[in-house]
Amino acid sequence: MPLAPDAAAVGLEVRVVGNDSGEKLSILSATLARLDRDAPKYSGKGYNDFNTFYLQAASGTKGGSSGSPVIDAKGRAVGLNAGSKTKGTAAYYLPLHRVERALRLLRPACPTVDGTADPSPADTEWRSVEIPRGTFQTTFMYKGFDECRRYVSYSYFRMGQQSE
Amino acid sequence: MDTEAALREAQGSDDGTGALVVEDTTPGGPGEGSLEVGDVLVTIGGAFVTDFVTLEGTLDDNVAIPLDVVVERGGETVNLVIAPGNLHEVTPARLLEVCGGVVHALSYQQARNFQLPVGSVYVAEPGYVLGLAGVAKHAIITVSFFLFSYRQLE
Numbered sequence: 001m002p003l004a005p006d007a008a009a010v011g012l013e014v015r016v017v018g019n020d021s022g023e024k025l026s027i028l029s030a031t032l033a034r035l036d037r038d039a040p041k042y043s044g045k046g047y048n049d050f051n052t053f054y055l056q057a058a059s060g061t062k063g064g065s066s067g068s069p070v071i072d073a074k075g076r077a078v079g080l081n082a083g084s085k086t087k088g089t090a091a092y093y094l095p096l097h098r099v100e101r102a103l104r105l106l107r108p109a110c111p112t113v114d115g116t117a118d119p120s121p122a123d124t125e126w127r128s129v130e131i132p133r134g135t136f137q138t139t140f141m142y143k144g145f146d147e148c149r150r151y152v153s154y155s156y157f158r159m160g161q162q163s164e
Numbered sequence: 165m166d167t168e169a170a171l172r173e174a175q176g177s178d179d180g181t182g183a184l185v186v187e188d189t190t191p192g193g194p195g196e197g198s199l200e201v202g203d204v205l206v207t208i209g210g211a212f213v214t215d216f217v218t219l220e221g222t223l224d225d226n227v228a229i230p231l232d233v234v235v236e237r238g239g240e241t242v243n244l245v246i247a248p249g250n251l252h253e254v255t256p257a258r259l260l261e262v263c264g265g266v267v268h269a270l271s272y273q274q275a276r277n278f279q280l281p282v283g284s285v286y287v288a289e290p291g292y293v294l295g296l297a298g299v300a301k302h303a304i305i306t307v308s309f310f311l312f313s314y315r316q317l318e
Contacts, residue, residue: 101221148236
């Protein structure tokens with residue numbers, strides 16, 4: 001399935017193909033409403049994503065749909081279903097830009113996918129690859145300029161000189 | 165050019181509605197002491213960073229390499245130098261089973277939730293002895309105390 005992270009757009013019709021609520025097959029439909037939702041906070045002491053936008057659409061996906069591809073009319077994946085709001089239909093999909101990068105770095109690990117490797121069945125040796133990940137151990141949030149001005153006080157923010 | 169105009173221009177005329185703002189830094193992490201809550205991120209390595217994909221790309225491509233970071237703080241431009249840490253190093257890959265419980269190094273994920281330095285001892289499952297002692301799941305034990313007590317057991 002081709003990954004098309006840049007095909008995600010507000011108003012795009014999508015389908016979420018998976019195993020919603022444990023069904024053998026489910027196909028839910030939705031319209032992408034946002035590309036810039038804050039990463040959902042699921043728990044105060046469990047795993048929460050951060051430093052990424054999420055896509056949002058009212059697909060009503062619940063448990064069982066996690067990990068499902070969110071596909072467009074051309075059958076391309078534009079997101080990865082990740083979570084939802086329990087009291088509502090809003091669902092959150094991980095954008096695929098960094099997924100695409102991780103897969104690209106993983107490819108050379110597999111003997112049959114790597115273009116330079118011998119694709120014969122005898123070549124079954126998997127190589128170890130590195131996927132560099134850096135962190136400032138700092139959480140950023142995307143804030144509108146109105147709010148940014150309040151962080152730094154409006155007049156100062158407007159007057160702060162920025163070299164070009 | 166003022167900062168807001170520069171950040172708007174960097175995002176193109178259609179998409180420029182905001183900027184990345186520091187929400188929290190984890191104690192002991194690369195950002196602590198340099199970045200402060202409320203800092204508006206302007207550039208990293210001389211390039212405007214106004215979205216998460218660019219931010220994460222820059223961090224992933226420059227592990228342990230000092231980067232020039234420019235933020236706007238309280239109306240003033242602040243120049244910083246920060247080297248991204250290795251995310252894999254603050255993500256534990258092994259655990260210790262102790263007296264029916266499970267402990268491991270505090271991951272960045274949980275360090276971020278609890279605002280404590282990575283590497284402290286994290287109680288994933290209290291088990292028998294820690295449970296009897298009233299140590300709850302998710303408890304974080306300081307390293308020196310834990311090592312001392314564990315050696316007493318041996």
